[in-house]
Amino acid sequence: MKSILEKLGQDPQRSLVLFTRGLGLFVIGVCLIFIGYYHHYSWQIAGLTFLAFGIIFAVWGYSGIFANRVLNIFDRHTNKDN
Template identity: 50%
Template sequence: MANTHTTKFKRLVYSLGSEPKLSLRRFFIGLGLFAIAMGLIAAGYFYVPLLQVPGLILLAVALFFAFWGYLGIFANRFSQVISATDVTWPDDDNAAPK
């Protein structure tokens, strides 16, 4: 029998992984923002040092989006594993599982 923590965890995993296309889009947005942030930081290193500040701010936003998207992608794959290995147990403890 599943306890409350297990069902809350399953619900969280299923809700995070419910929209894999949106998660992939978030990940690619984060990846693109990361590339732009690295460009700003590199341009600040070679040319105008003040460009590094918006690059660092954009880097934080990029890492947030990339992490959020990757978490959704991982949750989608993990929810498939959970649903494939989920065994429904009968009410009778002595009966064999279905």
Template identity: 45%
Template sequence: MRRVIYRLGSHPKRSLRFFLCGLALFALSVVLIALGYVYQAWLQLPGLIILAIALGVAGYGYLGIFANRFSQVLSARDSAKATAKKAFEDLK
């Protein structure tokens, strides 16, 4: 499981770019759905398709950002555990 977390979080700038692209696609889909409600109903269909794509792209980016943060927590915990183990062995 750690390998998956480290692999997903290995490129935080790329993950942020995915998240922001997904957010921009989400905004575009909201505009198309609103225009479809006001003017032509057929505009809602591309808006819904773009919405599904936007949620997937933003979700993947957010997962990468979360994995990066979580891998930093895991690394800090492992470092603290090693330091505590060394300090305990020095007391003996």
């Protein structure tokens, strides 16, 4: 499990960038869905696509941030025992 955390949390700045891009895509998707509510339904389909990709990117980025935090907690606990 520690190797998975090390792989996911190796670059927290990149994970933060991924999270913010995913959040941005999510917001764009929500805006397109609202536009499609008042106009043509194809805007809603495009919005759902943006929404899906935004969720995927945001979850991937947040998992990297979370893995880095958990790894730091494990390292602090290991350093106190030594």
